[in-house]
Amino acid sequence: MAEILFPMLFLLLALGVPVAFAMAIAVFTALSLGSTYPNLVVVKEMFAGLDSFPLLAVPFFILAAEIMTGGAITMAVLRLAQSLVGHLKGGLGHANVVSSAMFAGISGSALADAAGPGSMMIRMMEKGGYDRAYAGALTIASAVVGPIIPPSITMIIYAMQDQEVSxxxxxxxxxxPGIVITLAVLLANARMSHRRGYASDAPRPPLAEITRVAVYALPALLLILLIVGGIRFGIFTPTEASVIAVFYALIVGMFVYRSLRLRDLPEIILRAALTSAAVLLILGAARAFAWILIIEGIPQFLAETIIAWDLSPIVFLLAVNLLLLVFGLFMDPLPGVMILVPILAPISFAMGIDPNHFAIVVIVNLTLGLTTPPVGSLIFVVSSTVRLKPSVLIMEMPPFFLALVAALLLITFVPALSTWLPGVSGF
Structure with a gap:
């Protein structure tokens, strides 16, 4: 079946079919033409992929992000980022990057960061004299940190595929690693701003002003501490944390910032439901796709082949980096995690690679795929925001992509970046 499955998948992706439908159609075709299994198996596997209590966290985190990334909450975080770095050379670009890092702790999604606060920063940068294409490319790069800094939907899915991590x-x-990626993009923006003369005419704000802005933004930023701290101390599970995040977002939006009204909730819930349905459809199709790989024996064959090569852990990680960067050209992170992690994670564990380190390497790799054509979702989201052709944004991406790859290599070669905090936290 594999000889039908993969060509059909790549053909459908090349024709622009959405990833979830491309995988489902490829699986149906492979079963119909290459096996005696009934097509009902596909539906069974898709539902089995969604029948999981931890997976309930995904729609609730998406709903919390929809509630938090609007109105006064967004402006509070943007003002804090601008007060911290807006006076530097390339200050509005720096504010774009810093605000993306802050929103990563709220949304857990690269696409949400780019579509929400990212679009607002693009408009601010354009008014400040930045080229629109440059602002768009910087937003694409800075949004990569969304699934890296918790909470992260991709991490939830990864933990479901690898029993060695939580x-x-x-x-x-x-x-x-999220901080490393943020610093890498900041350095790239500083270099490009120096070359293009993107100066800042904003004065350095006094400490009292920064403190006031920080206190105003604090309720929004406390969400990450609430989630990570509650999980760390065993107060609630990740699924329960997602529900608490929704109630916290409602309280902050309605009673602290007073930017959320009851009549806004139906539209917010609808947006969250549509996003959740799209994510879960991808996960269900990926589960059926992975099932065919398993019954064909492909994971076992690859594992035995790679182990027989007797690679060192570093060489293996470099090979994984190359594989995932190529894979990311054609596949979004979530199906990538569901298809590849069951194959690669056991091999890495057998080689003595820390499971948390390997997980972060995989997640960063696949997230970089959002910035690369032809499937890179961030490119198309930002393209619609700035009203420019994707090709124009792609031409501006090389300096930022190189910075992201440099951050990836640093994360790969310095395992402590991914293992120190889990270790001292007792995980």
């Missing part, structure tokens, strides 16, 4: 340990493991 959602809590991955949340802790992603904090320092």
């Amino acid at each position: 959602v809590g340990s991955l949340f802790m493991a992603g904090i320092l």
Whole structure:
């Protein structure tokens, strides 16, 4: 069946069919033409992929993000980012990057960061004299940190595929790598701003002003501490944390910032439901796709082949980096995690690679795929925001992509970035 499955999948992706439908159609075709299994098996596996209590966290975190990333909450975080770095050379670009890092702790999604606060920062940068394409490319790069700093939907899915890690340990493991990625994009923006003369005319705000803005933004930023701290100390599970995040977002939006009204909730819930349905459809199709790989023996064959090569852990990680960067050209992170992690994670564990370290390497790799054509979702989200052709944004991406790859290599070669915090936190 594999000889039908993969060509059909790549053909459908090349034709622009959405990933979930491409995988489902490829599976149906492979079963119909290459096996005696009934097609009902596909439906069974898709439902089995969604029949999971931890997976309930996904729609609730998406709903919490929809509630938190609007109105006064967004502006509070943007003002804090601008007060911290807006006076530097390339200050509005720096504010874009810093605000994305802050929103990563609220949304857990790269696409949500780019579509929400990212779109607002693009408009601010354009008014400040930045080229629109440059602002869009910077937003694409800065949004990568969304699934790395907790909470992260990708990490929840990863923990379901690898029994050696937990959602809590991955949340802790992603904090320092997220900071590394943020610093890498900041350095790239500083270099490009110096070359293009993107100066800042904003004065350095006094400490009292920064403190006032920080206190105003604090309720929004406390969400990450609530989630990670509650999971770490065993107060609630990740699934329960997602529900608490929704109630916390409602309280902050309605009673602290007073930007959320009851009549806004139906539209917010509808948006969250549509996003959740899209994510769960991808996960269900990926489960059916992975089932065919398993019954064909592909994971076992690859595992035996790679182990027979007797690679060192570093060479193996470099090979995984190359594989996932290529895989990310054609596949979004969530199906990538469901298809590849059951194959690669046991091999890495057998080689003595820390499971949290390997998980972060995989997640960062696959997230970078959101910035690369032809499937890179971030490119198309930002393209619609700035009203520019994707090709124009792609031409501006090389300096930022190189910075992201440099951060990936640092995360790969320095395992402590991913293992220290989980270790000292007791995971």
